[in-house]
Amino acid sequence: NAGVTQTPKFQVLKTGQSMTLQCAQDMNHEYMSWYRQDPGMGLRLIHYSVGAGITDQGEVPNGYNVSRSTTEDFPLRLLLAAPSQTSVYFCASSYSTPGEGYEQYFGPGTRLTVT
């Protein structure tokens, strides 16, 4: 299993450009999430999905769109990139074990710079 994969690893955008951060998991996990990590802020939840076709907003959803057409993929779209979106983005997937709760698996991250 490759686990959770993210592409690209690094990206530089100009203000106003758009792009999609890719996330895929091969563990058949039902739940997937996107976070951004900023210095001194920890990780903050952007969007999450509890299954194909179902998404919801997290703590900091503005400026980002998501969709979940398959169990495996959960892309994050930046429609009009802004310098405030410079960050490291992590995708995660999770599953539930009866009596044990959920365990999240994180991808390696995408470092995005918006100039």
Place this chain on the structure above:
Amino acid sequence: GNSVTQMEGPVTLSEEAFLTINCTYTATGYPSLFWYVQYPGEGLQLLLKATKADDKGSNKGFEATYRKETTSFHLEKGSVQVSDSAVYFCALSDFGGADGLTFGKGTHLIIQP
């Protein structure tokens, strides 16, 4: 809303010292609690978790006990190693993690030989 507060870093210790990283939380229900570790240049890895009050999570010599009465989940290790140098995040979820996690800001731990 939910929140997690953990001690600010960096925390610098000598090898074989005792480690405590404090974590307290605010949640509306009975959350599951987690500690994650991030090594330089890598993503986050689950270190340990507890899903109900008085549960003790443990892994790789690290321990944390879910204390509902003090809303705390402090991370401890009896004897740290240089290889434990990393950033440690405390996190919670009201629904066990399916709806994403609320993280603390992270504590940078530096272990000196």
